[in-house]
Amino acid sequence: MTRISFENVSWEYRTGEGLAISNVDLDIESGSFIGITGPSDAGKSTFCRLVPGYIPHYFDGDLEGSVRVGGREVSEASIGELAERVGMLFENPFDQLTGASTTVIEEVAFGLENLGLERETIVERSVESLRRVGIEELIDRNPQRLSGGQSQRVALASVLAMAPDVLVLDEPTSQLDPHGAEAVFEIVAGMKDQGYTVIVVSQRLDRLTPHLDRLLVIDEGEIAHDGTPQEVFTTPGVEEVVDVPQSVRIGRRLREEEYVDSGGIPLTVGAAIEELRPQIESAADGGSAATADPVAEVERSANDPRVAFENVHHVYEGV
Amino acid sequence: MSADRSTEIDVEALIENADGSESVFEYRPGSTPLHRLNPVTKLVVSVALVLIAFTLPDFWGPLALSVALLALVALAGVAKPVLTIVLAVGTPLALSLVIIQGLFYPENQTVLVAFGVPVIDQLAFYVEGVEFALLILFRLTVLMIALLGTIVTTHPKKLTIALMEKGVSNKIAYVFMAALQFIPQMQSRARAILDAQQARGLDTTANLRSRLRSYVALMAPLLIGTLIATETRALALESRGFTRKGERTYLLDVPDTRLDRTLRWLAVLAVVAVVGWRLWGVVA
Numbered sequence: 001m002t003r004i005s006f007e008n009v010s011w012e013y014r015t016g017e018g019l020a021i022s023n024v025d026l027d028i029e030s031g032s033f034i035g036i037t038g039p040s041d042a043g044k045s046t047f048c049r050l051v052p053g054y055i056p057h058y059f060d061g062d063l064e065g066s067v068r069v070g071g072r073e074v075s076e077a078s079i080g081e082l083a084e085r086v087g088m089l090f091e092n093p094f095d096q097l098t099g100a101s102t103t104v105i106e107e108v109a110f111g112l113e114n115l116g117l118e119r120e121t122i123v124e125r126s127v128e129s130l131r132r133v134g135i136e137e138l139i140d141r142n143p144q145r146l147s148g149g150q151s152q153r154v155a156l157a158s159v160l161a162m163a164p165d166v167l168v169l170d171e172p173t174s175q176l177d178p179h180g181a182e183a184v185f186e187i188v189a190g191m192k193d194q195g196y197t198v199i200v201v202s203q204r205l206d207r208l209t210p211h212l213d214r215l216l217v218i219d220e221g222e223i224a225h226d227g228t229p230q231e232v233f234t235t236p237g238v239e240e241v242v243d244v245p246q247s248v249r250i251g252r253r254l255r256e257e258e259y260v261d262s263g264g265i266p267l268t269v270g271a272a273i274e275e276l277r278p279q280i281e282s283a284a285d286g287g288s289a290a291t292a293d294p295v296a297e298v299e300r301s302a303n304d305p306r307v308a309f310e311n312v313h314h315v316y317e318g319v
Numbered sequence: 320m321s322a323d324r325s326t327e328i329d330v331e332a333l334i335e336n337a338d339g340s341e342s343v344f345e346y347r348p349g350s351t352p353l354h355r356l357n358p359v360t361k362l363v364v365s366v367a368l369v370l371i372a373f374t375l376p377d378f379w380g381p382l383a384l385s386v387a388l389l390a391l392v393a394l395a396g397v398a399k400p401v402l403t404i405v406l407a408v409g410t411p412l413a414l415s416l417v418i419i420q421g422l423f424y425p426e427n428q429t430v431l432v433a434f435g436v437p438v439i440d441q442l443a444f445y446v447e448g449v450e451f452a453l454l455i456l457f458r459l460t461v462l463m464i465a466l467l468g469t470i471v472t473t474h475p476k477k478l479t480i481a482l483m484e485k486g487v488s489n490k491i492a493y494v495f496m497a498a499l500q501f502i503p504q505m506q507s508r509a510r511a512i513l514d515a516q517q518a519r520g521l522d523t524t525a526n527l528r529s530r531l532r533s534y535v536a537l538m539a540p541l542l543i544g545t546l547i548a549t550e551t552r553a554l555a556l557e558s559r560g561f562t563r564k565g566e567r568t569y570l571l572d573v574p575d576t577r578l579d580r581t582l583r584w585l586a587v588l589a590v591v592a593v594v595g596w597r598l599w600g601v602v603a
Binding site for chain 1: 328330333334336337474475476479489493496497500501503504547548551552553554555556557558559560561562563565566567568569570572
């Protein structure tokens with residue numbers, strides 16, 4: 001089992017600009033699902049880089065304190081050794097592919113070839129990883145020609161093939177379209193049930209909040225809030241540093257306006273609807289609500305074209 | 320259950336027949352004897368043939384080698400991609416070589432054809448010059464056909480595996496593979512930057528000066544973006560045991576048969592024989 005602990009950890013990059021992370025004291029239980037959020041440049045990525053040992057082995061700077069993964073001191077193990085425990089998924093879906101494979105299976109098998117496993121095992125584990133992220137059918141595709149969402153899932157399959165039990169995902173969906181982001185989040189949400197310890201950094205937590213055991217807010221290199229999503233989102237002032245999900249905002253307003261007085265804040269849209277249902281029903285009983293006139297809306301936009309297409313044809317050269 | 324399904328997959332066929340990059344230097348799948356040779360054998364024989372072509376004294380030898388190689392790539396079913404490049408590069412080369420050497424080769428003596436031209440009286444093509452032009456041309460033809468034939472009949476993955484099995488470091492093999500994909504990646508990155516800049520009013524079609532300016536505007540983000548991408552890639556490679564020491568296994572089997580070893584020895588012997596023969600001629 002892999003427990004992660006930070007003891008009084010501070011880090012400053014050699015390029016300066018002060019401490020990127022300061023005095024972080026933290027224990028992450030094996031098998032838990034941790035969300036990390038906070039403003040840009042707050043130290044979230046630096047935090048992530050500490051777990052697989054990229055700090056201090058790849059980045060230059062001063063590390064104080066101790067980071068331990070599964071009892072192993074990170075500063076004393078190599079990135080390659082840690083990779084068998086900790087897998088990391090980066091933000092950019094294309095840059096983290098090896099750039100040296102002609103098919104998806106080669107890409108996923110790359111790490112296993114380096115480990116010197118039997119060929120049968122390599123194929124088995126590669127195919128299993130692809131299946132786990134739901135892209136088995138891409139096995140013979142060229143990795144350079146995938147969409148962002150597909151590419152990110154190939155990268156995730158390549159990480160899973162190394163059989164880590166901790167997954168660190170640094171803004172895994174920020175460069176994906178909504179459809180691709182949804183696909184990745186769905187897989188990530190299922191990872192906890194498969195026994196992984198998951199640490200996911202995201203500015204948009206709506207989709208993941210219901211699955212989180214714990215939510216950390218990092219601000220200016222320090223852990224500003226630490227608790228269950230319910231606790232963190234109901235802390236006064238938290239919305240200044242965190243993008244609070246819509247359902248939570250609605251829940252908070254309902255409580256402030258005293259429409260609802262009990263129970264936990266709704267973390268999902270479904271839970272928010274349940275809370276709103278009695279209000280809507282009572283409003284419907286009370287009479288008609290004011291609505292915008294949809295016809296007037298349409299007429300205005302039709303008479304006032306900002307962008308108009310009329311019978312447009314275009315064929316790219318050489319197609 | 321899952322294990323059963325995985326082992327049914329024929330990885331080799333899957334990788335071999337996957338859709339490629341659509342470039343002219345791309346691997347063309349096939350199962351001819353030329354395709355099945357060990358990639359290192361093909362490289363060694365190609366280099367040997369190029370050395371021989373550059374050692375032979377007149378154009379007949381390289382011509383014969385070119386014809387033989389052409390027959391070989393035709394048998395392997397890759398004549399079309401090879402000829403496309405050979406003709407595209409060779410035709411302008413042949414014309415310029417024949418014209419310049421035919422007219423101005425220093426040892427020109429015997430007139431082949433002469434044209435009456437006003438002002439300079441006559442223009443003569445000489446036998447020596449044309450023969451020298453053909454010698455250079457066919458030497459280069461041997462080089463092009465041999466190397467292109469190797470490239471289009473060898474899957475890049477198999478080439479890197481074969482090289483690593485012969486002791487080439489995995490870093491060099493990686494650089495070779497990555498280089499193949501680097502250019503299309505840079506192109507698409509550059510295209511994205513150009514599109515973004517044009518959308519913000521950069522004129523890329525105007526005169527030379529503003530084009531140069533737009534070139535600078537393109538190169539800065541392109542290089543910075545590439546450097547950032549390299550950092551992520553280095554970490555991703557590191558996390559997949561790229562720098563790990565010790566045994567590696569490979570997804571594909573690249574056989575090295577007795578035929579391969581024989582061909583490689585023959586290639587070396589042939590080079591030694593031709594060089595020896597030429598040296599003997601000089602001494603005698």
